[in-house]
Amino acid sequence: MFLIILGMLIISVGFFMAKGNSPLARFKGIVRIVGLVVIFLGAVTSMLKVIDAGDVGVKTLYGKVDENVLHSGLNIVNPLVEVTTFDIRTQNYTMSAVHNEGNKDGDDAIRVLSADGLEVVIDLSVLFKVKPTSAPNILGTIGTDYVDKIVRPITRTAIRDNAVSYDAVALYSLKREEFQQKIYQTIAASFAKRGLDLEQLLVRNVTLPPSVKAAIESKINAEQEAQKMTFVLQKEKQEAERKRVEAQGIADYQKILSTGLSDKQLQYEAIKAQKEIALSSNTKIILLGSNKNPVILGGMN
Template sequence: MKNLKTFKIGGIVIGAVIIIAILVVSLFVTRIPNGYVGVVYSPNGGVKDNTLSQGWKLVGAFDKVTKYPIRIQTVEYKDIQIATSDGKSITIDFAYNYQVEPDKVSFIFNKFGPISIEEIEDTYLKTRFRDAARKGISKFTVIDVYGEKSSDAAIDVQQRFSDDVAGLGFIVSNVTVGVPQPDAKTQEAIDKRVEASQELERKTTELEIAKKEADRKRVEAQGNADKLLIEAEGQAKANKVLQQSLTEELVQYETVKKWDGVLPYVSGSNIPVIQLPSQKTETTK
């Protein structure tokens, strides 16, 4: 019985030692995830120059480590209210990619303090992005944002936002502009503009078709006219040649070829007369 109690006490002691060891180790070890770097802040010495790369790293017992992503991160901002150049108020969703320059993480820490990157995204970066979006979208009409110029609006916003935060060490890319959500009056105005644009496009298409059809008929008529002219000229030349080749003897010869030698029966005493060419007889000397 005494040995059993001794064994239980020994197990408790070993377990306590293990737990204490884990707690002690956790004070001196930190893990940096893949795609992140860590900035170490010591209460005694401030921010350390060397950043921590990915993996398990030893740190001081009282050091604080703030992690920053150096791989691409995606941020989405929902329902941002913006006014267009024609005074329409619309609600738009935005998204963008960014990453932190590794050699500027210490500067970012000194700028914002020991807060997470998610807090920076939802405070400072969101404020700067809203400002860039407001200035960029305000250059376009609501129809532009809905139509082909939506990509131009996204490029404008991205350029403004990227230039604004680049000095802090944030690299911005791929800003996308969602489909605007206008109020009822704005939607009605948009629908009318779209209908008018579609009607204009339809009429323009019909006009182009009519022009092409008219051109086709004009070319066809010109072709027919040229054909008739060529035929007429050919017939005139043929008639001229025929007229020049006709002689009295040729006419009589053609008549005789077609006569079967029978005189036609006609009423009265008139008998058709066919003059045959006289045959010359040779005189015998």
């Protein structure tokens, strides 16, 4: 379009030169030809439109939107149409309490009231993309700022509307997956009506009030202590059982000795013990024989 306007200006200059008595008037024909060439080049370039990979183009002519989109590559179009590109790749919109982590600066987390009246802070990421065939309808009904008009408000509203059905602790732990699936279905249905595909919904973090968080941590610590005590008691019980079995074994052994050993067996055991003492390297005094006729052996190695 710029070249067409430039060519028209050059032709106008040529007509101006033709009316005057300037020495340059003899070049008026050349100027007009140059102007026509520039207009021609402008018309040709205006008919060629390159759409980048991952985008589609939507044509509008005097405010009317063409339902047929331009796909990536080189396209020939009416030089009078205006082409608006839409990104059809996966887009990520994050709302976070951490500064500069989300799409907006500062704390942009979603604050909701749970069923038990507590304020819960939720960090969320939305993965979505524009349906290529729906790009003309989005341009005509919403515009190019569909993220601020559709993605953000619908997501935040769905979070708040569904969070009121859950207690704060349930959102934090037991019902988190169920909550995420429920809001996914709600948001996906709303997006589909407006030409957007919801690919994935990620509940990144659920922050409870400090008092509730402290109560949960205290409960967890108490449960861990109870489990530890159960382990200790079980270990003590096993040790007591081991000692009981050991004591019973000793008692059985002593019973066998007191009732089942003869004098010769006792004498044999005594000789074995005396032999071990005699072979040791320590100083020793050994008494052999009976009480009436003892034999004393002494020595030092």
